[in-house]
Amino acid sequence: MMTGLDTRPSAATYELEKLVGMAWRGQIRVPHFQRDFRWNRADVVRLFDSIVKGYPVGSLLLWVRSAPPKRIRLGALQIEAPRMDQALWVVDGQQRITSLANALHEDAAHEPRFALAYDLRENERMPGRDIGFVSRPSTVDPFVVPLPVLFDLRRVLKWFSTYPEAADYQDKAFNLTTILRQYPMPAYQVEQENAEVLQDIFDRMNNYGKRLSRAEIFSALYAGDEEQPALTIDEISAHIDEQLDFGRIDNDTVLYAILARRGHDVQREIRLEFDDDDRRGVSDFPGEDRDTAFQAGEEAIRRAVQFLQSDAGVPHFTLLPFRYLLVVLARLFAHFPEPDPANRRLLRRWFWRAALIGPEIFRGSTTGAVRTLCAKIHPHDLTGSVQGLLSTVDRPAPPLPELRRFKTNEAAAKITLCAWWALEPRDPSSGERPEIGDLAECLVDRPTPADAVRYVVPSRLVDAKYRLWAANRVLVPTMAREAGKDIGGLLVTPPLFLEDTAWSDVLASHLISPEAISLLRASEFTSFLQARQEELVRNLAGFLQRMCEWGFENTPPLSELVIEDLPEDEQALPDEAAYGSG
Known part of the structure; x- marks a missing residue:
């Protein structure tokens, strides 16, 4: 029979600066019975947002025991950890500790989930939106400070020395640095030799109320x-x-x-x-x-x-x-x-x-x-x-996916998007063709392709009957996404640097005809959607016919076919076989 804990857990509080430092030094370890890291970027952002707002983020459960010297992996970090007599093994809190240690360390910036920054302008750019944590930009923006910089006071001072145009936000940055470094993280520490007891605790903590996958x-x-x-x-x-x-x-x-x-x-x-x-x-x-x-x-x-x-x-x-x-x-x-x-x-x-x-x-x-x-x-x-x-699929061709109900979490919309991807849909703002890497970057940590899809006409301007139609969507993974933003204006007024031929290629890649553009310019949105919907249906039918090849015989490769030899007296001469004997 499994016994309980030898001693009662002791309570401790770690400031974030100390906790993260211990993780970076390899003093914090993840036992092998733990789950893999499962959080996505949105989860990491919510954790940091809670911290700067002073919200509680839960307590940790740490197992105090020795640890051997070892190269350990913590999220995207590789750490050369020395031997320790009293390492802290994470029984509960792995997702939080891994997120903190990675998002605050420069070496983890290559992993999109941890490549975060803080936009000091916050709700000045998007009124009503008070979450300043954003994805780290690919180029330097003086007003968007990477979290590893924000966590280090010396680097913050250097940042504002390098980018004086952001000086008005210096006090705000200093305050954020203090909040991050001094945030108190409560923890329970357990000293227990029997690993099975800790596994039992882990199992109970993670199974009440929900099942493991x-x-x-x-x-x-x-x-x-x-x-x-x-x-x-x-x-x-x-x-x-x-x-x-x-x-x-x-x-x-x-x-x-x-x-x-x-x-x-x-x-x-x-x-x-x-x-x-x-x-x-x-x-x-x-x-x-x-x-x-x-x-x-x-x-x-x-x-x-x-x-x-x-x-x-x-x-x-x-x-x-x-x-x-x-x-x-x-x-x-x-x-x-x-x-x-x-x-x-x-x-x-x-x-x-x-x-x-x-x-x-x-x-x-x-x-x-x-x-x-x-x-x-x-x-x-x-x-x-x-x-x-x-x-198993030898049956008549089924109806086409329904284009009057376009929801990116449904198979019909995903099939439709694959048909659009085959057209190499170009970015209306640049004329560039997308690559798979552009799609991947746009959809980091996303369960559906919604972020790669933009509206043509704002939903509020479309009759309710047509709001779910595919005709009001375009696949543009290369454009920076802002929630709810449409691109109809871009389609109506092309960039000046694009020649007419290039612009025609852009429109064709989205199955938008010159006639449809005329309707869009005239704000005849219903007629525009009806005209484009017809084009989308034709394109989808052609794409699926090419891929499914309905009506074709499922003939195996020629190398697999067995052709019996004819009796010698029935074999045709080469010329006769090719052209007949008449």
């Missing part, structure tokens, strides 16, 4: 040795994003992809995943250990994402119509890393048909779809696997 359970079960940190699900997602600008894949999808690679039933009992006795005959890779499975799983996901971006025309995770399709692709690319061109085309055909039809055709919807589709993929038989996938 399957990925979090799996990560806890196979956390590995404290002294030998292993590749994590969160790191796999980060690697894919960093290398391919695909955005952060959610942890459950990454887990299911890892499981799908090893066996088609992704709903199997994960507590036995690496138990050779219990998993014999179930895994496609018997005897494989956890680290090998994670590394191979990451590679399978990477190849699947490359296929989505290069072949299928899905540039970013937020534009993926259904997440389960990535899981199925990961299984296929795990067993067949380099499909031949003919099978890649057939695979693209399957992907888009499946995306258009949706998971509802499968018993159990998404769960049933993953199980059924993954079961069609047989190791060592690429053609049979692709043909099996195609057989």
